[in-house]
Amino acid sequence: MIIKYTNFSNGVHEFRLTEPVKKLGLVEMFFGNVDLDVKMDKSSHQIVLDCDLCVNYKFNCDRCNSDTTRELKNHFQISYMFSKEKTDSEDYNFKILSPEQDKINLTEDVFEYVNLAIPLKKLCNDECKGLCPRCGKDLNIETCNCEIKPNNDIWAPLQKLKENFNN
Numbered sequence: 001m002i003i004k005y006t007n008f009s010n011g012v013h014e015f016r017l018t019e020p021v022k023k024l025g026l027v028e029m030f031f032g033n034v035d036l037d038v039k040m041d042k043s044s045h046q047i048v049l050d051c052d053l054c055v056n057y058k059f060n061c062d063r064c065n066s067d068t069t070r071e072l073k074n075h076f077q078i079s080y081m082f083s084k085e086k087t088d089s090e091d092y093n094f095k096i097l098s099p100e101q102d103k104i105n106l107t108e109d110v111f112e113y114v115n116l117a118i119p120l121k122k123l124c125n126d127e128c129k130g131l132c133p134r135c136g137k138d139l140n141i142e143t144c145n146c147e148i149k150p151n152n153d154i155w156a157p158l159q160k161l162k163e164n165f166n167n
């Protein structure tokens with residue numbers, strides 16, 4: 001994903017970049033294109049990019065195991081300073097552009113921000129009811145008559161103690 005910023009005048013520009021996930025090195029669960037909505041604020045000494053990314057990914061829900069497709073979104077900002085000095089910035093969101101450059105390559109940044117957006121718990125739906133731990137029925141589709149006592153585990157050690165005592 002490349003922005004040839006020398007093609008833009010100073011001022012604010014809004015545009016969308018689209019690139020296939022494979023070209024960005026995103027594989028496995030990702031498919032289709034990554035869309036990046038960019039708001040670029042360019043002046044004679046710096047460029048500030050405000051980006052919203054969106055990509056589709058597929059996975060099995062962590063609760064009900066169903067095949068799921070969802071959109072993954074993330075937002076990030078990167079500032080670029082025009083400078084002749086080659087200082088390697090540690091800051092992820094602050095970079096230096098040398099006068100010989102005419103392009104910004106966002107490929108690595110987009111890759112990072114997509115990966116940062118992957119949730120720890122991947123759900124088909126934030127309200128997913130999951131599978132019944134007893135009979136395995138998908139509780140999003142049907143109900144079952146299993147008796148689930150969620151607090152059971154709290155008393156289990158005590159129950160065991162009592163059993164041991166009685167023996």
Ligand SMILES: [Zn+2]
Nearest residue numbers: 061064124128
């Ligand atoms: Zn689910």
Ligand SMILES: [Zn+2]
Nearest residue numbers: 132135144146
């Ligand atoms: Zn059940």
